[in-house]
Each structure stands twice: as C-alpha cells, then as structure tokens.
Amino acid sequence: MYIRFVNYLDTINQYRKSKISNRNFLIILAVIVGVLAGLAASALKSLTHHIEEFLQSDWHWKYKYYLYFVFPMIGIFLTVLYIKYFIRKSKFETGLSPLLYAISKKSSKVEAHNIYSQIITAAITVGFGGSTGLEAPIVTSGSSIGSNLGRFLGLSYKEITMLVACGAAAGIAGAFNSPIAGIVFAIEILLPEFTIPAFIPLLLSAATAAVVARLFYTQQLFFLVTEGWEVNALFYYVVLALLIGLFSLYFTKANYAVKGFFYKIKHPYTKVIIGGLMLGAMVFLCPTLYGEGYITIKSLLKGDYLAIINNSIFSDYNDIPALVVLFTVVTIFLKSIATLVTLGAGGNGGTFAPSLIMGGLIGFIFAYLINLSGFAEVNISNFIVAGMAAALGSIMHAPLTGIFLIAEITGGYVLMVPLMITTAISYAVNRSSQKHSIYTKALADKGELLSHEDKDTTVLNQMKLKYVTEKNYPKLIMDDLIATKMNEIIQSHKNICAVTDELDDFKGVVYVEDIFSELISNEDKDKITVSHFVQSAPVVVNETDDLKIVLKKMEQENAWILPVVNNQNQFLGFVSKTLIFNKYRALLMRQGDYL
Structure with a gap:
C-alpha cells in the first residue's frame, strides 16, 4: 500500500515537473504555506486568549484570584504531561535553536508534530500565565508546515529550506499582522545569504498569512500617538x-x-x-x-x-x-x-x-x-x-x-x-x-x-566523521602469518592495513609495499608474522573528532590517510583526504545553490 502510494506520488511529481517549472511550483507552495501558517497563527492566538479569558473573566468564584498563584504551575504541568504522553516517539524542543539546527544539520527536516504540538503547548503555557511569547512556537509551527510539505512532495534541500523560511515568515506575519517584519525575520535569522528571486515566495507567503490572520483579527496590536521625533x-x-x-x-x-x-x-x-x-x-x-x-x-x-x-x-x-x-x-x-x-x-x-x-x-x-x-x-x-x-x-x-x-x-x-x-x-x-x-x-x-561568515567551517561542521570513515580496509592481528593473509590483502586493493591484538586493541598499521618488498627478498616468508611489519600510526583519530580537527592533524603530520578508533581504542576504519574533499565538494555545491 505504502509503495503504491509513493509510486503514485512520484508519477504526479514527474508530471508536474514536465508542466510547471520548479520556481513557479515553489511560488504556489509558498501561498499554500502562507494560508496554513496564517490559520495556525490564528488558532494559537484564539486558543490562548480563550484560555486567558476563561480564567480571568468567565470563571466566577469567590476565591478564584488566589488560584492565580498556581495557575502558571498548572499550565506548565499540563504542557509537560502533553509532551510526555502525546509526543513519545519524537523529541519536543522549544525556541528557535532547534529550527536553526534542523537547517544546519538535518537537511531542514522539522518534525511534523510541531505543526500542532507547538500550538497546543504554547497556548496552555501562556494561557495559564506562563511569562513567555507565542511567536517562537508559531514560527516553528509554520516552518514545520513548509518542511513537511516540501518533503512530502520530494523537493530538494534548497527548496525545502525556502519553504521552511516561508513558514517562519508567514508565522510572524500572521501573529503580528506584519508581513514586512515576517520577511525580514526569515532573511535575517534563517536565510542570511539570499538572492532576489527568494523574495517572491517569501512575499507571497507572508502576505497570504497576513490576509488569513486578518480575517480573524482585525485589531492592530499597538496604537501609537505621536507627532514625530525631535x-x-x-x-x-x-x-x-x-x-x-x-x-x-x-x-x-x-x-x-x-x-x-x-x-x-x-x-x-x-x-x-x-x-x-x-x-x-x-x-x-x-x-x-x-x-x-x-x-x-x-x-x-x-x-x-x-x-x-x-x-x-x-x-x-x-x-x-x-x-x-x-x-x-x-x-x-x-x-x-x-x-x-x-x-x-x-x-x-x-x-x-x-x-x-x-x-x-x-x-x-x-x-x-x-x-x-x-x-x-x-x-x-x-x-x-x-x-x-x-x-x-x-x-x-x-x-x-x-x-x-x-x-x-x-x-x-x-x-x-x-x-x-x-x-x-x-x-x-x-x-x-x-x-x-x-x-x-x-x-x-x-x-x-x-554560518555564512566562515563557509569552510560551516560545510565541515555539516559533515560527520562516521560518514567519511571507510571500513573496507583489511584488519590484521599481530600474530597472524602474512602468508595466510596475502589473499585478503591483495583482494582489498588497499595499500595499508590496520593491526590489532587478540582483544581488538589497535596497535598500528602495516604498509602493503613493505610486505611485498620483504617477501621478495626473504626466503622464510612463510614464517613472517604481522608484528614484523607493524608501525605506529602518525596520529590516531577518535570517532568523536570534528573533521576540522581531523584535517588539522593530517596537515600537521603531512598524512593523507589516518586510522579511526573509538573510545576503547578499537579500530573502526580509515579516513582519507580524498573522501573528505569529495564530500566537501558535494556539500559546497549544495550550499552554492542554497537559494
């Protein structure tokens, strides 16, 4: 059933690509995101204000004002309960940091539950007296709408990121009835590097959200009476x-x-x-x-x-x-x-x-x-x-x-x-x-x-060591006879092997050219063990190291390839400059057409 649905969706996407350009399709989606984010902003404001009105005006009880002391705690308690029992399989986070992390490290993937969970929890928290704002939750909700719509339609990273920004802009526009501020917020916080065409989806998304929100709330948030400044x-x-x-x-x-x-x-x-x-x-x-x-x-x-x-x-x-x-x-x-x-x-x-x-x-x-x-x-x-x-x-x-x-x-x-x-x-x-x-x-x-100030560091931070660690290198034990391992060494087509002891503790490396040189000149080649060739690695990389640190170690030791071990000093594989640069180039190209 699921496979059939995916295939059907793929067929629709292929047909759409043949009839509508990606840029025009993105504009259509931006309007859809604006409508949905505007409705989400209206729902959040309406739900919050209804809770506040019920607690402060509609609930008539002689001693109700004494409960204002515990209302905020009740709101936080209900929020915690909701997160514990209704968001069990996913992680729930507050503020804008998780959204920025999603753009930086998760290919702009924002969990779908944020569409509604941010609205429910923020309304409960603030409605019961929690001293926070509704804007960050509605930004996350709007961004989640854009992210999941883009992922559902199989869009690329840059297109999903644009829809995430459209959702954020629409959230601000809907919450404050301020489309210009929504656009500026999206560019300033989420899209520091942008091109002029990026304005079009943002404009339409923010304007649409403002129109939708205005259908429910026509009153201006603040009224300023001034004759200007002196x-x-x-x-x-x-x-x-x-x-x-x-x-x-x-x-x-x-x-x-x-x-x-x-x-x-x-x-x-x-x-x-x-x-x-x-x-x-x-x-x-x-x-x-x-x-x-x-x-x-x-x-x-x-x-x-x-x-x-x-x-x-x-x-x-x-x-x-x-x-x-x-x-x-x-x-x-x-x-x-x-x-x-x-x-x-x-x-x-x-x-x-x-x-x-x-x-x-x-x-x-x-x-x-x-x-x-x-x-x-x-x-x-x-x-x-x-x-x-x-x-x-x-x-x-x-x-x-x-x-x-x-x-x-x-x-x-x-x-x-x-x-x-x-x-x-x-x-x-x-x-x-x-x-x-x-x-x-x-x-x-x-x-x-x-970060767009240091692109090298930004791209390297997006890469994880485990994804550029090659594990198809031969692993030899110190007491192994070289003669019994020759087939494995030759078939690997590698010029270096890792060496461990019987307890899998990393001991060093063996260079294949040293083995061949020794076997040609030594008549007792059947008795030679791995320990005869083992050398200390120039430097060892830990699996938790950042790639920027790895490259720095390579430069210091003038090494092109280094072994990777875990915290128990067990061999995991080798990392090479070649693979790092290839991955770096791929990510840099993706960042190049970020917008």
Whole structure:
C-alpha cells in the first residue's frame, strides 16, 4: 500500500515537473504555506486568549484570584504531561535553536508534530500565565508546515529550506499582522545569504498569512500617538540604546544561569513544582508578568503610566512616583527571570514577546525619569517603542527585524530614525561581547550552526566523521602469518592495513609495499608474522573528532590517510583526504545553490 502510494506520488511529481517549472511550483507552495501558517497563527492566538479569558473573566468564584498563584504551575504541568504522553516517539524542543539546527544539520527536516504540538503547548503555557511569547512556537509551527510539505512532495534541500523560511515568515506575519517584519525575520535569522528571486515566495507567503490572520483579527496590536521625533532628543535615544544593550548582556547571562539551574534538576515534575511556585510568586507580586504582557504596553502607549502598578498589591501607593519607578525596574528584571523560569520548568514559548515587553518598560521608565527630573520633556510613547525595537534587535541579534516589526505593528514609521539609532547601538553593544545570540550560541559552541561568515567551517561542521570513515580496509592481528593473509590483502586493493591484538586493541598499521618488498627478498616468508611489519600510526583519530580537527592533524603530520578508533581504542576504519574533499565538494555545491 505504502509503495503504491509513493509510486503514485512520484508519477504526479514527474508530471508536474514536465508542466510547471520548479520556481513557479515553489511560488504556489509558498501561498499554500502562507494560508496554513496564517490559520495556525490564528488558532494559537484564539486558543490562548480563550484560555486567558476563561480564567480571568468567565470563571466566577469567590476565591478564584488566589488560584492565580498556581495557575502558571498548572499550565506548565499540563504542557509537560502533553509532551510526555502525546509526543513519545519524537523529541519536543522549544525556541528557535532547534529550527536553526534542523537547517544546519538535518537537511531542514522539522518534525511534523510541531505543526500542532507547538500550538497546543504554547497556548496552555501562556494561557495559564506562563511569562513567555507565542511567536517562537508559531514560527516553528509554520516552518514545520513548509518542511513537511516540501518533503512530502520530494523537493530538494534548497527548496525545502525556502519553504521552511516561508513558514517562519508567514508565522510572524500572521501573529503580528506584519508581513514586512515576517520577511525580514526569515532573511535575517534563517536565510542570511539570499538572492532576489527568494523574495517572491517569501512575499507571497507572508502576505497570504497576513490576509488569513486578518480575517480573524482585525485589531492592530499597538496604537501609537505621536507627532514625530525631535533632534534634541537624539542624545537620550543614544543613552537608552546603551542601557538596553547592557540589559541584553544581562539577559543573555541570566539565560544560561537559569538554564543551568533547571538542567541540574533531573526529575521533570520537580522542575514543574519549583518553577511553577517561583513563577506564581512573581506573577502574584507583579501581575504584568502574567502571559505575554502586551496589555501593559498598550496601556502605557495610551498614557496610563500607572497601569503597571495599579493591578498589583501596591496599587494604593500609585501616587508616589519613586515607588512607581522602583516597581517598574523590579518588574523589568522579574520579567526576564519569569520568562526563563517558565521555559526552564518545562513550559513552551519564546523570548520574542518578553524582549518587546522588557524593552518597552525600559524605554518607559527612562523617559518617565527624564520628565520627572525636569532636565527635558520627551515623548514617553516614542521611547517605549524605541526600547521595544532595541531590545528585540540586541537580544535576538536581529536589528532589522526589531526596526521593521515595531514600525509596522505600531504604525510608527515616522520614528524610523530613532528606531534605527537605538536598535543599531544596542545591537552593537551586545555583539561586542556576544558573537552569537541566545538562540545560536549553544549551536555555535557545538559546531552545529550554519554560518555564512566562515563557509569552510560551516560545510565541515555539516559533515560527520562516521560518514567519511571507510571500513573496507583489511584488519590484521599481530600474530597472524602474512602468508595466510596475502589473499585478503591483495583482494582489498588497499595499500595499508590496520593491526590489532587478540582483544581488538589497535596497535598500528602495516604498509602493503613493505610486505611485498620483504617477501621478495626473504626466503622464510612463510614464517613472517604481522608484528614484523607493524608501525605506529602518525596520529590516531577518535570517532568523536570534528573533521576540522581531523584535517588539522593530517596537515600537521603531512598524512593523507589516518586510522579511526573509538573510545576503547578499537579500530573502526580509515579516513582519507580524498573522501573528505569529495564530500566537501558535494556539500559546497549544495550550499552554492542554497537559494
């Protein structure tokens, strides 16, 4: 049945190739991905908001507000349960790092369950109060749609990768109703090297997703009322950018610290309890931390500068400016911890929305302090949106995405210059200390990141030693008689043999030309054993070595071929420059037509 289906699909593909060019077919698929990703984004937003509305408005019970302390833990617990019992055969991962890894090392293969599992788990986590964003899950869901559609139709690596990018662009476009930001995000994060024709599928996919999402959500996310920006305020934008750049460095370090803390906790339900209680306590103190947190930014942009404290237990003291400032600063740092705790405890989401919230709050409190001090009078709303763009650009190392996203979702194109200045400076501050973003650093440290700055390393990192290790070389034992092994040596057509002892411990190598020379001149050739010819290998390669290290060893020893052993010093085969270069050339050609 399966074979018949595959053959039928192959017949359809052959017919399609004869009638439609690959480029035109890719455009059609991009539109399909846009429709599906737009529906997925709408489903995620709708499901999340229904959960939030039920818990906060529809559920009437005298003591329900006391449960807000445990709601986040319930959401994380349900997420962990879903992953354990419904995604048993596949691996479930959060954030954008797995997506980048899939492009770099898995030929853009994104597991099919991500299409729906990202939506379900993110809605549960955020709907119950998890302090993360919905954008990373919808990007992964959209990318999974593109990846699986391309694989189902038997497309090539570059075509599947393009559909993955189309899914990501459509996810952002559908989530924010911002097609331009979706395109920029896909190019900046997933496709650093692109050609002009790549724009066409991305444009259509993002635009289609925005149209589909707009059928369900017509309201703009943020409303910005501004008369523009003033030259006199540029100095303060620069200071704001420096502050956010420094904060992004703190957030990066906090990310690794919190991850390390939860990594040491082995039992998943212990993580849920500890993380849930920590998160519940923070949400109880600062209600702004509940869910995505966009409501607070909306209120601040409307001029309600006390919104951040009014819904807390400290609302009775909202007439004290110093307390408003202190409470906002505490909220900013707690938001960073709450986001990381949510993810570390087992919840799903991303740092996209939290970056916007933290940046917006930093921009608000900075401008609020300037106005309180009397040194100057600045437009607080302008600084809020500038802070949002700067935080997103610096934390994610995506400055263009930050600029265009904020300009698009706020309608603040008139603030393009301040957005550019703050985002560029904050990004430069972070990049001066952190070469990679929080999404790419772990992959880069493992050599698993697709980098377009160092193509040699990128291609070598895509190659694994086990795939270029030749195992069809003769393996001799020290006490073997050469006469009894001659047929095996000759038939192998190899000029080198591996030598081990009876326990399979690697001892060295034997060169076939040495054997022939000795047998011609030695009359007692029937009594000569392998040990007579064995030589130490110039250097031995371990099966876990990267190919870049292998090539470095070859250059140092001027060797063309080296033996490969495992951690027990057992011989696995030989690796040669010839095979490495052939594989390198094949991958380089694939990267050459990446787009």
